[in-house]
Structures are given as C-alpha cells and as structure tokens.
Amino acid sequence: MQAVSIEVKNVVKRYKHIVALADLSFTVSKGEIFGFIGPDGAGKTTLFRILTTVLLADSGEALVEGLDVVRDYKKIRKLVGYMPGRFSLYMDLTVEENLTFYATIFGSDIKQNYHLIKDIYSQIERFKDRRAGQLSGGMKQKLALSCALIHKPSVLFLDEPTTGVDAVSRMEFWEMLRRLRESGITIVVSTPYMDEAGLCDRIALIQNGHIMKIDKPEGIISNYPHRLYSVKTDDIYRLLTDLKEYPGAGSVQAFGQSAHLAFTEDLPDRSHLSAYLEQRGHRHIGIEKTEPNIEDCFIDLMVTPGVDG
Amino acid sequence: MKRFWGFVVKEFYHIFRDYRTLLILFGMPAVQLLLFGYVITNEIKNARIAVLDLSKDEVTRKITEKIVSSGYFLLEKNLTGYHEIEESFKQGNIKMVIVYGAEFSGNLQKKGVADIQILGDASDPNTANILVNYARGIVNNYLVSLNVGDIPAMVVPEVRMQYNPELKGVYMFVPGIMAMLLMLISALMTSISITREKELGTMELLLVSPLRPVQIIVGKVIPYVLLAFIDACIIILMGKYVFNVPVEGNILLLLMEAFLYIVMALSLGILISCITNSQQIAMTMSLLALMLPTILLSGFIFPVENMPVILQWLCRIMPPKYFITIVKAIMLKGNGLLYVWKETLILIGFTTIFILLSVKKFNVRLEP
Numbered sequence: 101m102q103a104v105s106i107e108v109k110n111v112v113k114r115y116k117h118i119v120a121l122a123d124l125s126f127t128v129s130k131g132e133i134f135g136f137i138g139p140d141g142a143g144k145t146t147l148f149r150i151l152t153t154v155l156l157a158d159s160g161e162a163l164v165e166g167l168d169v170v171r172d173y174k175k176i177r178k179l180v181g182y183m184p185g186r187f188s189l190y191m192d193l194t195v196e197e198n199l200t201f202y203a204t205i206f207g208s209d210i211k212q213n214y215h216l217i218k219d220i221y222s223q224i225e226r227f228k229d230r231r232a233g234q235l236s237g238g239m240k241q242k243l244a245l246s247c248a249l250i251h252k253p254s255v256l257f258l259d260e261p262t263t264g265v266d267a268v269s270r271m272e273f274w275e276m277l278r279r280l281r282e283s284g285i286t287i288v289v290s291t292p293y294m295d296e297a298g299l300c301d302r303i304a305l306i307q308n309g310h311i312m313k314i315d316k317p318e319g320i321i322s323n324y325p326h327r328l329y330s331v332k333t334d335d336i337y338r339l340l341t342d343l344k345e346y347p348g349a350g351s352v353q354a355f356g357q358s359a360h361l362a363f364t365e366d367l368p369d370r371s372h373l374s375a376y377l378e379q380r381g382h383r384h385i386g387i388e389k390t391e392p393n394i395e396d397c398f399i400d401l402m403v404t405p406g407v408d409g
Numbered sequence: 410m411k412r413f414w415g416f417v418v419k420e421f422y423h424i425f426r427d428y429r430t431l432l433i434l435f436g437m438p439a440v441q442l443l444l445f446g447y448v449i450t451n452e453i454k455n456a457r458i459a460v461l462d463l464s465k466d467e468v469t470r471k472i473t474e475k476i477v478s479s480g481y482f483l484l485e486k487n488l489t490g491y492h493e494i495e496e497s498f499k500q501g502n503i504k505m506v507i508v509y510g511a512e513f514s515g516n517l518q519k520k521g522v523a524d525i526q527i528l529g530d531a532s533d534p535n536t537a538n539i540l541v542n543y544a545r546g547i548v549n550n551y552l553v554s555l556n557v558g559d560i561p562a563m564v565v566p567e568v569r570m571q572y573n574p575e576l577k578g579v580y581m582f583v584p585g586i587m588a589m590l591l592m593l594i595s596a597l598m599t600s601i602s603i604t605r606e607k608e609l610g611t612m613e614l615l616l617v618s619p620l621r622p623v624q625i626i627v628g629k630v631i632p633y634v635l636l637a638f639i640d641a642c643i644i645i646l647m648g649k650y651v652f653n654v655p656v657e658g659n660i661l662l663l664l665m666e667a668f669l670y671i672v673m674a675l676s677l678g679i680l681i682s683c684i685t686n687s688q689q690i691a692m693t694m695s696l697l698a699l700m701l702p703t704i705l706l707s708g709f710i711f712p713v714e715n716m717p718v719i720l721q722w723l724c725r726i727m728p729p730k731y732f733i734t735i736v737k738a739i740m741l742k743g744n745g746l747l748y749v750w751k752e753t754l755i756l757i758g759f760t761t762i763f764i765l766l767s768v769k770k771f772n773v774r775l776e777p
Contacts (some may be wrong), residue, residue, distance in 0.1 A: 188614040
C-alpha cells in the first residue's frame with residue numbers, strides 16, 4: 101500500500117436543513133488519480149472546499165498530506181493546487197498575465213516549473229497575449245489547469261474540470277492528467293460524466309452526500325450483480341416502457357440510441373425477447389449481450405438501498 | 410513581498426483595462442468641479458433689469474449708469490409706464506425693475522427726499538434678495554458720494570467678507586467636491602473591486618493561495634490610494650488655476666490630510682466589501698450610505714448649524730464633515746496643524762475603527 105495523501109474521517113456538512121455531506125470517510129493514496137463521480141448537488145464541490153480549507157466541516161476530521169484542514173490551513177494552502185468549478189481566471193488579463201499572477205502569488209515563477217505545464221501550456225501559448233475572456237471553453241480550462249499547476253503542488257484538486265468543455269478537449273485533458281500523475285502529484289478530480297470514471301485509478305460514487313462505493317473502476321464493474329442486454333429498435337421511446345413490462349425485467353436505462361435492460365437472474369432467450377417486442381409492434385430489432393459500464397453500476401447502487409461504500 | 414507586488418500589479422491591470430473605471434477616476438473630478446463651479450452657482454452675473462424713469466434727469470441717469478456698470482446687471486429695456494412692469498416680470502427674463510419717481514433730482518435738491526422703488530422678482534426669493542441688496546447698496550453709495558441735500562450723518566458699515574471677499578461659490582465647492590469624490594473613488598471602487606472577486610469566484614482561489622488576508626486587502630487598496638491622491642491633486646490644481654481658489658496654508662499639510670482622508674474612505678470601502686458578497690449591494694451601500702450623507706450632511710451645501718438637532722448629531726459621525734472643515738481651514742484661512750489637530754485626530758479615529766472592524770470581519774474562508 102502506498103503512502104496516504106488525503107484522509108477523511110466522518111466529515112459532515114450541513115447548509116441550514118440540507119445535508120450536503122453525510123458522514124464521509126475515505127483515503128486517497130499518494131500519486132493516484134482519485135475521481136468523485138456523481139450528479140450535480142451530490143456534495144462534490146462542498147467536499148473540495150473543505151479539503152482546500154476554504155470551508156469548515158460541521159464535524160469530522162480531514163487531513164491533507166498529514167496536515168489538518170482546520171488547524172494547519174496555512175500550510176495546506178501552500179501545498180495544494182485548486183481549480184474551482186467556475187473558471188477562476190481574470191477575464192481582463194491576458195493568458196500570460198493570468199499565469200504569471202498565479203505563479204507569483206504562490207511564490208513561484210513560470211520558468212521554474214515550466215516543465216510541469218509544458219504539455220498543456222504549449223497548446224495555448226500562441227494565444228498568450230489574448231485576454232482570458234476571449235478564449236474558448238477548452239482553452240480556458242487548459243489555462244486554469246496551468247494556473248493551478250504552476251507552483252508545483254503536491255495535491256491537485258480539480259472540481260468538475262471538464263464541465264462545459266467539448267468532447268475532444270475532454271479527452272485531451274484526461275491524457276494530460278495521466279501524464280501529470282507520472283510526476284508524482286496526487287490528483288483529486290470530480291466529474292458528473294460517468295464515461296470519465298474509467299480514466300481514474302480509483303473512484304468514489306457519490307450521491308446526496310453519501311459515498312455509495314469506492315473502488316477501482318474495473319472493481320466496481322465486476323461487482324455489478326446483474327446481466328445486461330443492449331436493445332435497439334426503431335422506436336426508442338416506446339421501447340423503454342415496453343421493456344419495463346417484460347416479465348422478469350430489472351432496470352431499463354437509455355444509452356444513446358439503445359437501451360440497457362438488466363436481469364437479476366439469467367438472461368432470457370434472445371428470441372423470446374425479440375418475439376415479445378415484435379408483438380408490441382417494434383421493428384428493426386437488435387438485441388446484444390453487453391458488459392455493464394459505470395453508469396449502470398451507479399444507477400443500480402442508487403436504487404439499491406443499504407449498499408454503502 | 411514579491412507575492413504582494415504581483416498582486417498589486419494585477420490590480421493596476423484591472424483598473425487600466427477598464428475604461429469606464431478610468432473615466433470615473435479621472436473624468437469625474439474635472440466634470441464635477443466644472444459643473445459646481447460654473448453651473449450651480451448662487452452668484453449673480455448679468456441679471457436683466459428694466460428701468461421706469463419718470464424723471465429722466467441727470468441724477469437718475471447717473472444712478473442707472475452706476476447700476477449697469479457694476480457688472481451685476483444688464484439693462485434690458487426702458488419702460489414707459491407702470492402697466493409695463495407686470496408685463497416685464499411675466500415675460501420672465503427681467504429679474505428686477507427700478508422705478509424713479511417724477512422730479513427725482515428736483516425733490517432731492519429741495520426736500521432732500523426722492524422716490525425710488527426697487528422691485529424684485531421674488532418667485533426666486535434668493536436671487537431677488539441678492540439683487541435688491543446689490544442695487545440698494547449701489548444707490549446708497551452714489552447718494553453718499555453726491556452728498557446733496559441734508560443727508561443726516563449716518564453710520565455706514567464697511568463690510569468685508571473675510572477669506573472669500575467676493576463670496577465666490579467655488580470656494581465652498583472645492584473642499585466639498587474633494588470630500589465627495591475622494592470618498593466615492595476610494596470607498597466605492599475598493600468595495601466593488603473586492604466584491605467582484607467574490608462574485609467571479611477568484612476570491613476562492615486567492616483564499617487557497619498562501620497570500621495573507623492583509624496582503625490581499627492592502628494590495629487591493631494601494632492602487633486606489635495612488636489614484637485618489639492624483640485626483641486630490643487635480644482638484645486642488647483646477648481650483649487654483651481655473652477658479653482662482655487660493656491655497657493659503659501649507660500645501661504639504663493639505664496633501665497629508667487628503668491622504669489621511671483617502672485611507673479613511675478606503676478602509677470604509679473594505680469594511681463594506683467584508684460585509685457583503687455582491688457588487689450590487691456594495692455599490693448601493695456605498696452610494697446611499699456614503700454619497701448622500703457626504704453631500705447633504707457634511708456642511709458641504711447646507712450649513713450644519715441650521716439643521717434639526719438630531720441631524721446635527723448625525724452630521725458629527727460623518728467623516729467628510731471634518732475633512733471639509735480641515736480643507737477650508739488650510740486652503741482658505743491658511744491655518745496650520747495647530748488649528749485642525751482635533752479634526753485630524755477624529756479622522757484617524759475613524760480610520761482605526763474601520764480597519765479594526767474589517768480585519769475582524771475578513772474571512773479566511775468562504776463562510777463564517
């Protein structure tokens with residue numbers, strides 16, 4: 101087991117009557133990419149703010165690099181890099197000025213740690229005299245990441261870094277994160293996109309302030325208790341309701357143009373299901389056995405009570 | 410220290426990239442001063458008058474000439490009868506009518522008494538009052554110089570308006586505008602610039618950075634100290650060279666007092682931004698809570714002594730009041746620190762209170 105970077109024990113946070121974080125506990129090892137996967141409002145941002153010391157938890161304990169987030173907040177602030185959910189860039193400053201500014205206030209300069217951000221920054225360097233406000237979403241995100249990295253933090257907190265960014269930039273971004281891991285930085289990242297979960301070393305599925313499960317992505321998938329058919333017909337909307345009425349059917353979820361149909365017992369015969377759908381007036385029926393993805397697991401955990409990570 | 414200067418440099422970028430801020434910073438003092446100096450004035454120049462001369466002799470012509478040549482009045486027309494007086498006033502541009510009775514010179518010579526009537530358009534009472542007084546003074550002067558008839562020996566007081574002999578309104582407006590503008594720039598601009606960071610979410614990152622709260626606040630404030638100080642100089646220079654308002658006292662002392670006042674206003678701005686999280690509220694608070702009292706309750710326009718007692722008490726907690734007193738004392742009377750130390754101490758007191766409160770209120774985290 102590797103050394104521990106972040107340790108959280110029984111952290112609770114309430115906003116008036118709403119429970120944002122309900123008794124969270126987890127550990128993050130040094131140098132891993134740890135992902136928090138969950139929908140908006142799951143408590144991801146609150147958790148990140150507590151770990152970056154700008155918010156106080158109501159109870160519980162949290163250590164970052166062995167330092168207490170309440171007592172040693174000044175020391176932690178020197179160690180961490182943080183990219184908040186909203187792009188915290190100065191829109192009236194140019195790309196280079198933003199980077200210089202963040203380097204300076206963390207007591208560093210661009211030259212010193214250029215190697216860390218080279219991969220990322222080189223992509224936007226030709227726009228260095230452009231105001232940050234005029235950059236595209238993907239470029240803003242690269243700049244924000246550069247700004248969070250420029251002082252060579254030991255732990256990097258990225259709160260929904262890929263929200264509002266196009267698919268290509270998202271993939272590029274994750275490649276960068278995986279390269280960054282090589283330099284030994286612990287990366288804690290949150291995302292509402294389930295398809296990004298597989299790119300983390302370990303993930304925590306979080307919902308309504310509860311962590312439902314923590315594991316490697318493969319581990320979560322292999323623990324999925326059901327078997328799945330991926331079904332496709334000419335009428336996806338009617339298909340969803342019809343599948344729910346199929347005898348023995350578990351959950352039904354739409355994935356693009358097809359639907360995932362779960363069975364707790366063994367899968368029924370493919371021809372039987374096909375006949376059932378034909379009888380209901382579906383055409384161009386395609387049925388395939390499929391492997392579960394993280395979203396299937398997430399939805400399954402959501403509806404199954406009492407499964408707590 | 411390097412961190413801190415990096416922060417200050419960033420603040421300057423913000424200010425110089427935002428042309429609206431710049432316009433407010435440097436356009437406002439000039440525009441306000443010109444407005445107050447030229448437009449909103451209670452001095453009389455070239456008031457239009459009419460004369461109904463039923464005598465038309467040497468003396469009445471001389472008096473009319475004296476009045477017109479004083480520079481305050483402009484003879485618009487000569488009337489021919491009483492019925493035209495009403496009509497002239499109704500037309501609106503005639504502010505005063507002078508009527509000489511018949512046989513003016515003769516009566517003056519023989520009886521020592523002559524009839525002269527001065528009618529003012531009192532729909533604007535202040536102006537009418539001033540005009541009539543001016544005219545009366547001119548007539549009296551002339552009659553005294555004539556020394557005709559049996560004018561009884563009388564005491565003629567020689568009035569001298571100390572420190573502002575010509576009763577120029579600008580003398581009052583320069584200190585007033587200085588108090589108002591420095592307050593506006595300092596308090597409004599800092600409170601907005603701090604709350605803007607809160608709104609944009611950049612404050613979150615600044616908090617996570619190793620920058621200390623004091624560094625963030627002082628870094629925010631330094632550019633505005635400089636800019637507000639430049640504004641103070643602009644106002645003093647414009648006052649001196651455009652409106653001929655003298656600086657009788659020590660200019661260094663004046664600038665130091667201005668500096669103190671700026672720091673006071675800035676700390677008030679910081680306090681406002683520590684209390685609120687939105688630019689909108691910060692702006693409203695600065696404008697309502699600072700601007701109006703500065704204009705109305707500082708003795709800038711309305712004398713404090715004439716206010717109801719409750720308002721007078723309220724005036725005493727308005728920092729601009731003390732600053733205006735100081736500026737007037739130094740600029741117009743040429744007083745030294747010896748005469749304004751009390752006001753200076755009060756300003757220092759305000760500053761200390763605001764700074765202490767702000768430091769207490771400033772959050773090292775996002776919520777209490």
